[in-house]
Amino acid sequence: xxDLSVITNWIHELLLSVMPxxxxxxxxxxxxxxxxxxxxxxxxxxxxxFERKVCAAxxxxxxxxxxxxxxxxxxxxxxxxxxxxxxxxxxxxxxxLFALAPYLVIIASMLSxxxxxxxxxxxxxxxxxxxxxxxxxxxxxxxxILLAGWxxxxxxxxxxxxxxxxxxxxxxxxxxxxxxxxxxxxxTMSVTGIVEExxxxxxxxxxxxxxxxxxxxxxxxxxAETNRGPFDLPEAESELTAGYHTxxxxxxxxxxxxxxxxxxxxxxxxxxxxxxxxxxxxxxPGWDGFNAVMDFIPSVVWFIGKAxxxxxxIIWFKWTFPRLRIDQLLNLEWKYLLPIxxxxxxxxxxxxxxxxxx
Amino acid sequence: xxxxxxxxxKLFPDATFEEGEILLVNIPDAKWHDxxxxxxxxxxxxxxxxxxxxxxxxxxKFGCVYYLRSTTDNVQIxxxxxxxxxxxxxxxxxxxxxxxxxxxxxxxxxxxxxxxxNNPDMRRLFLSIDWKGYxxxxxxxxxxxxxxxxxxxxxxxxxxxxxxxxxxxxVEKKTITLFEPNDFVVNIGPQHPATxxxxxxxxxxxxxxxxxxxxxxxxxxxxxxxLCEGLTYPQTLHFMDRMDYFSxxxxxxxxxxxxxxxxxxxxxxxxxxxxxxxxxxxxxxxHCLFLGTYCMDLGATTMxxxxxxxxxxxxxxxxxxxxxxMTFNYGCIGGxxxxxxxxxxxxxxALLAVLPANIKEYNKLFIGNVIAKGRLENVGSLSREDAISxxxxxxxxxxxxxxxxxxxxxxxxxxxxxxxxEVVYTEGDSMSRTKLRIAEMEQSARIIEQLIxxxxxxxxxxxxxxxxxxxxxxxFQMVEGCRGxxxxxxxxxxxxxxARLKLAPPCLPLANVVDHLTRGSKIADLxxxxxxxxxxxxxxxx
Numbered sequence: 001x002x003d004l005s006v007i008t009n010w011i012h013e014l015l016l017s018v019m020p021x022x023x024x025x026x027x028x029x030x031x032x033x034x035x036x037x038x039x040x041x042x043x044x045x046x047x048x049x050f051e052r053k054v055c056a057a058x059x060x061x062x063x064x065x066x067x068x069x070x071x072x073x074x075x076x077x078x079x080x081x082x083x084x085x086x087x088x089x090x091x092x093x094x095x096x097l098f099a100l101a102p103y104l105v106i107i108a109s110m111l112s113x114x115x116x117x118x119x120x121x122x123x124x125x126x127x128x129x130x131x132x133x134x135x136x137x138x139x140x141x142x143x144x145i146l147l148a149g150w151x152x153x154x155x156x157x158x159x160x161x162x163x164x165x166x167x168x169x170x171x172x173x174x175x176x177x178x179x180x181x182x183x184x185x186x187x188t189m190s191v192t193g194i195v196e197e198x199x200x201x202x203x204x205x206x207x208x209x210x211x212x213x214x215x216x217x218x219x220x221x222x223x224a225e226t227n228r229g230p231f232d233l234p235e236a237e238s239e240l241t242a243g244y245h246t247x248x249x250x251x252x253x254x255x256x257x258x259x260x261x262x263x264x265x266x267x268x269x270x271x272x273x274x275x276x277x278x279x280x281x282x283x284x285p286g287w288d289g290f291n292a293v294m295d296f297i298p299s300v301v302w303f304i305g306k307a308x309x310x311x312x313x314i315i316w317f318k319w320t321f322p323r324l325r326i327d328q329l330l331n332l333e334w335k336y337l338l339p340i341x342x343x344x345x346x347x348x349x350x351x352x353x354x355x356x357x358x
Numbered sequence: 359x360x361x362x363x364x365x366x367x368k369l370f371p372d373a374t375f376e377e378g379e380i381l382l383v384n385i386p387d388a389k390w391h392d393x394x395x396x397x398x399x400x401x402x403x404x405x406x407x408x409x410x411x412x413x414x415x416x417x418x419k420f421g422c423v424y425y426l427r428s429t430t431d432n433v434q435i436x437x438x439x440x441x442x443x444x445x446x447x448x449x450x451x452x453x454x455x456x457x458x459x460x461x462x463x464x465x466x467x468x469x470x471x472x473x474x475x476n477n478p479d480m481r482r483l484f485l486s487i488d489w490k491g492y493x494x495x496x497x498x499x500x501x502x503x504x505x506x507x508x509x510x511x512x513x514x515x516x517x518x519x520x521x522x523x524x525x526x527x528x529v530e531k532k533t534i535t536l537f538e539p540n541d542f543v544v545n546i547g548p549q550h551p552a553t554x555x556x557x558x559x560x561x562x563x564x565x566x567x568x569x570x571x572x573x574x575x576x577x578x579x580x581x582x583x584x585l586c587e588g589l590t591y592p593q594t595l596h597f598m599d600r601m602d603y604f605s606x607x608x609x610x611x612x613x614x615x616x617x618x619x620x621x622x623x624x625x626x627x628x629x630x631x632x633x634x635x636x637x638x639x640x641x642x643x644x645h646c647l648f649l650g651t652y653c654m655d656l657g658a659t660t661m662x663x664x665x666x667x668x669x670x671x672x673x674x675x676x677x678x679x680x681x682x683x684m685t686f687n688y689g690c691i692g693g694x695x696x697x698x699x700x701x702x703x704x705x706x707x708a709l710l711a712v713l714p715a716n717i718k719e720y721n722k723l724f725i726g727n728v729i730a731k732g733r734l735e736n737v738g739s740l741s742r743e744d745a746i747s748x749x750x751x752x753x754x755x756x757x758x759x760x761x762x763x764x765x766x767x768x769x770x771x772x773x774x775x776x777x778x779x780e781v782v783y784t785e786g787d788s789m790s791r792t793k794l795r796i797a798e799m800e801q802s803a804r805i806i807e808q809l810i811x812x813x814x815x816x817x818x819x820x821x822x823x824x825x826x827x828x829x830x831x832x833x834f835q836m837v838e839g840c841r842g843x844x845x846x847x848x849x850x851x852x853x854x855x856x857a858r859l860k861l862a863p864p865c866l867p868l869a870n871v872v873d874h875l876t877r878g879s880k881i882a883d884l885x886x887x888x889x890x891x892x893x894x895x896x897x898x899x900x
Contacts, residue, residue, distance in 0.1 A: 159563075
């Protein structure tokens with residue numbers, strides 16, 4: 001497996017040779033920031049296109065096919081439309097909070113974006129409590145949604161925001177507990193550490209029953225956390241028009257839109273990290289030839305490919321199931337997922353203590 | 359019929375009778391409320407379903423004709439109540455006897471200015487609250503200066519009025535506020551994705567729970583009844599596609615039948631078969647669209663495309679024969695506008711071949727889905743008694759256990775000879791309303807199967823006079839539309855245009871019952887319940 005940290009170290013050395021250390025660090029920070037924004041925007045555009053094509057296939061349609069070959073440029077065109085649209089100034093709103101809300105949402109998703117294990121040696125933020133940091137920053141998003149709903153001074157957005165608050169706070173428990181289960185299995189909170197642990201076998205295989213339970217719960221809770229169907233109550237179109245972002249327009253709406261798609265990637269990315277080995281190639285113990293072939297596929301491709309495959313499943317949910325009702329949604333979390341999760345954590349601890357895993 | 363007459367005469371000696379296709383009872387206003395109670399509660403009479411209230415202006419007096427039906431033996435009766443006071447016409451309300459009367463009386467008040475004493479909600483129903491005059495009165499001044507196009511927002515009121523008699527027999531006006539001062543009122547509509555048109559529900563909520571809904575309509579009121587009074591009989595037919603746009607064929611059928619009945623025209627067997635075929639094809643298309651949009655309301659967008667697939671096929675068949683995909687305008691007095699397309703039989707057989715597989719798929723994808731079950735089962739349960747009292751007919755009424763299919767209770771056209779079942783469920787919840795429509799699609803397919811191979815030869819339209827004049831008199835006809843019972847009342851004074859044409863659509867009661875069904879449910883249930891009732895707004899507003 002080629003270690004990409006060789007390249008990053010080489011860039012670091014190169015910069016140090018021409019400028020002082022503090023400047024080199026600043027230049028690197030700016031460069032990484034720009035790269036992050038670029039990847040962020042490109043991935044969002046890809047996801048918009050991807051979801052449209054997938055849902056079109058489910059619905060016996062063609063999807064975008066006019067702008068560019070196979071409609072590839074459709075999401076670029078949409079992005080430019082979004083950028084040049086007027087940001088409508090509303091009366092009777094809390095201006096400051098109204099403007100702040102989309103930034104909070106996008107900051108939350110961007111910070112979590114930085115923690116993902118992009119490739120061998122390609123972590124942007126890598127420290128010993130990586131997973132903990134990820135859960136902490138991803139919770140900022142709900143604040144933005146609550147503020148957006150409240151500051152719009154509109155009854156629909158308010159109901160949307162309250163639903164969202166109830167939903168995200170509840171499902172964060174499930175996410176936290178299933179992550180905790182896997183952290184217990186890995187024995188570390190560091191993102192690199194977790195990936196390294198899965199060198200021989202991904203956790204979904206080595207952790208067998210408790211890992212699979214944790215994965216299913218994580219996928220359900222993650223779908224709910226990203227406000228996607230069948231858990232898209234905060235923006236239930238047929239009930240609350242567009243929910244908390246009804247009053248937003250132009251680039252501010254674009255931020256919510258981007259963040260929604262990127263959260264989808266982040267949820268699948270974290271699932272990849274915890275259950276499918278992050279950027280680790282598929283290794284089967286004993287099959288050395290196979291493992292060697294797998295190693296030739298670059299780690300970045302492994303990570304992004306796995307994340308997109310998981311996103312496909314989440315998109316599949318959305319275009320198949322009807323929406324839940326708020327009380328059913330909370331019932332599902334508090335009466336089913338949470339107790340199962342707690343039980344699963346105990347089960348995982350037993351598996352670890354008695355060494356029942358592979 | 360005779361013993362009904364005897365019974366009423368014994369209890370109410372003031373009543374007089376007019377024989378006709380439906381027995382008509384004349385009763386003075388003072389006795390009307392007692393008679394209404396007796397008609398509904400007497401075990402032998404049991405007229406528990408109020409079909410419609412026809413407001414009338416006979417120039418010398420105002421009045422209402424009430425059409426009643428018994429749900430035990432499906433006997434019909436009509437009652438005429440009049441008042442000679444043109445300045446301040448007042449009648450007694452029967453809203454406490456039949457729930458649906460509340461909204462029907464509002465409609466009469468809106469168009470004729472007849473005040474109903476004791477009706478809890480005497481507001482206008484369709485016209486704006488500042489409208490001057492009552493448009494269906496014969497002396498109404500149509501000049502635009504009276505009601506200019508408004509340049510400002512429509513005035514809104516949060517109060518309603520009721521008129522009650524005090525001890526001295528004097529009528530007092532009382533004001534009632536619709537919502538409590540601290541209610542959180544959410545405006546669902548007039549522009550909202552789930553109201554299926556411009557309909558408005560002012561919804562008082564407590565958190566996610568609905569406390570009360572005030573249903574507010576009239577945004578696309580076109581005054582079809584008024585317009586028809588200035589048009590010739592064949593011209594009035596064209597409005598029938600523009601009410602419930604999925605039941606265009608059924609509504610045409612109803613109006614054509616009532617004219618043919620009045621004129622004594624016997625139409626050819628071929629025309630009758632074509633009409634029935636078109637009715638049933640339209641019913642399948644309508645139920646398909648219901649299912650698709652309903653699933654979309656519930657967030658399952660993909661189902662819409664699966665149901666539209668079948669509907670497209672039906673619309674293609676319609677297009678080839680009628681020349682249109684939406685406003686078909688196919689029925690005419692004496693038969694149908696043009697003959698069937700040569701490929702009609704082949705196309706319909708192709709449709710019948712794919713339909714069972716599609717229905718199976720719908721059941722598998724949506725009805726069997728665990729989330730759909732959770733959203734639909736035991737949500738918005740309507741009891742049989744309430745369905746009758748609120749006049750909820752069609753698939754929604756049958757889901758509550760009320761066998762109200764006009765094709766079975768009062769067979770018209772050739773329905774009497776056809777072999778099909780009236781699907782009736784008893785649960786009355788949203789799930790049974792949905793399942794019942796799917797089952798009805800199967801029954802409609804069964805009817806089409808019986809007819810498609812034996813469409814008789816003959817003329818598709820019989821010769822009718824160039825200028826159509828109905829003899830003086832009045833007629834009433836009901837058909838089973840896609841959403842329920844559609845009634846037409848026509849009164850003629852012997853001229854070339856109707857003196858009064860009353861359309862009794864099924865969707866007004868459906869929208870009216872939403873408040874009753876949603877109290878105490880969640881906001882999301884409003885969408886579920888409203889969607890499962892499947893009202894069409896142009897049909898409410900006319």
